[in-house]
Amino acid sequence: xxxxxxxxxxxxxxxxxxxxxxxxxxxxxxxxxxxxxxxxxxxxxxxxxxxxxxxxxxxxxxxxxxxxxxxxxxxxxxxxxxxxxxxxxxxxxxxxxxxxxxxxxxxxxxxxx
Amino acid sequence: xxxxxxxxxxxxxxxxxxxxxxxxxxxxxxxxxxxxxxxxxxxxxxxxxxxxxxxxxxxxxxxxxxxxxxxxxxxxxxxxxxxxxxxxxxxxxxxxxxxxxxxxxxxxxxxxxxxxxxxxxxxxxxxxxxxxxxxxxxxxxxxxxxxxxxxxxxxxxxxxxxxxxxxxxxxxxxxxxxxxxxxxxxxxxxxxxxxxxxxxxxxxxxxxxxxxxxxxxxxxxxxxxxxxxxxxxxxxxxxxxxxxxxxxxxxxxxxxxxxxxxxxxxxxxxxxxxxxxxxxxxxxxxxxxxxx
Numbered sequence: 009x010x011x012x013x014x015x016x017x018x019x020x021x022x023x024x025x026x027x028x029x030x031x032x033x034x035x036x037x038x039x040x041x042x043x044x045x046x047x048x049x050x051x052x053x054x055x056x057x058x059x060x061x062x063x064x065x066x067x068x069x070x071x072x073x074x075x076x077x078x079x080x081x082x083x084x085x086x087x088x089x090x091x092x093x094x095x096x097x098x099x100x101x102x103x104x105x106x107x108x109x110x111x112x113x114x115x116x117x118x119x120x121x
Numbered sequence: 122x123x124x125x126x127x128x129x130x131x132x133x134x135x136x137x138x139x140x141x142x143x144x145x146x147x148x149x150x151x152x153x154x155x156x157x158x159x160x161x162x163x164x165x166x167x168x169x170x171x172x173x174x175x176x177x178x179x180x181x182x183x184x185x186x187x188x189x190x191x192x193x194x195x196x197x198x199x200x201x202x203x204x205x206x207x208x209x210x211x212x213x214x215x216x217x218x219x220x221x222x223x224x225x226x227x228x229x230x231x232x233x234x235x236x237x238x239x240x241x242x243x244x245x246x247x248x249x250x251x252x253x254x255x256x257x258x259x260x261x262x263x264x265x266x267x268x269x270x271x272x273x274x275x276x277x278x279x280x281x282x283x284x285x286x287x288x289x290x291x292x293x294x295x296x297x298x299x300x301x302x303x304x305x306x307x308x309x310x311x312x313x314x315x316x317x318x319x320x321x322x323x324x325x326x327x328x329x330x331x332x333x334x335x336x337x338x339x340x341x342x343x344x345x346x347x348x349x350x351x352x353x354x355x356x357x358x359x360x361x362x363x364x365x366x367x368x369x370x371x372x373x374x375x376x377x378x379x380x381x382x383x384x385x386x387x388x389x390x391x392x393x394x395x396x397x398x399x400x401x402x403x404x405x406x407x408x409x410x411x412x413x
Contacts, residue, residue: 036153037150037153037154038153038154038157038158041154055178055179055180055181056151056154056155056158056179056180056186057179057180057181057182057185057186059154060147060150060151060154060186060190061186061189061190061192061193064189064190064193064194065193067193068193068194083153084149084153085153086146086149086150086153096335100335
């Protein structure tokens with residue numbers, strides 16, 4: 009598998025992870041990275057360098073919207089919330105990834121590995 | 122504790138094209154993230170030095186991050202080199218030439234050729250800017266524009282080759298004549314025009330699908346030419362006909378309905394038929410999942 013393809017798969021999965029998380033609630037960058045790491049048992053990890061360019065791109069596309077707000081400790085954080093456009097991306101993304109894993113499973117039995 | 126904001130500002134200092142307020146916001150947000158990574162490491166028992174090292178490991182290449190931030194947060198001067206150096210000058214020159222001919226009212230055939238070129242160049246410029254366009258533009262407006270351009274080009278081309286303007290002047294308000302068996306040239310023109318709409322509809326839907334458009338966007342993009350004709354036949358022509366008291370229309374108002382059917386309804390069906398093969402949910406080439 010070439011690096012280009014690997015990076016595209018990583019990017020697609022990262023988009024789905026972020027959108028799915030923001031579907032539940034509004035979060036700021038560090039919390040998004042922490043929760044994704046925690047909930048995937050460390051399988052998906054975001055660093056500053058991988059997270060923010062993606063968030064900014066999703067913001068540019070209109071999938072998420074950001075605003076500054078003080079958190080419970082009184083510190084200003086830039087919170088991201090899912091927009092209606094972003095919500096519409098979720099269903100096809102989920103379907104495509106389901107198909108992708110089904111195809112991989114049929115080919116190599118990854119779900120039984 | 123390090124001054125994270127100062128560090129981020131310094132490392133991103135070469136980020137051109139960013140407005141100062143955007144740069145401030147980016148620096149504040151990234152500094153806040155580094156600060157939280159640092160605090161988390163400290164709470165986990167790391168020394169100050171180790172915590173700083175852990176925080177700095179969040180960015181392997183500041184130059185890569187700089188480039189990505191420039192691409193995603195820059196709003197100024199986003200035009201591609203090709204657009205700036207080729208399309209815009211060519212469009213300006215061509216537009217000026219065409220306008221001059223219109224003003225002096227000379228060389229109608231040349232004017233038509235110029236407008237065809239202008240359409241093509243405008244489309245080229247928009248395609249060059251594709252990466253700077255928002256999703257809606259890529260999925261709806263651009264494919265729709267392509268479909269409408271193709272349909273318009275067809276009319277221009279026919280106009281040059283066979284001068285079909287009489288079909289519009291003679292038959293536009295008498296659509297039943299178009300379908301009359303005796304009007305052979307009218308029929309040839311009309312049916313070749315309808316058949317060509319299969320291609321135009323397919324083009325719009327195909328481009329929309331490639332950009333990841335929804336099924337609705339693909340349908341709309343493919344049917345743009347018919348929608349434009351519907352607007353023309355359903356609003357513009359009736360208003361102008363009644364405003365100038367066109368006797369034929371006043372005596373035969375149903376003509377307008379026939380007109381809409383002939384010039385918008387039937388082409389719309391052909392466009393939809395052309396778009397149909399591209400309405401399934403096949404993933405566009407280059408999609409992250411499809412690529413895998």
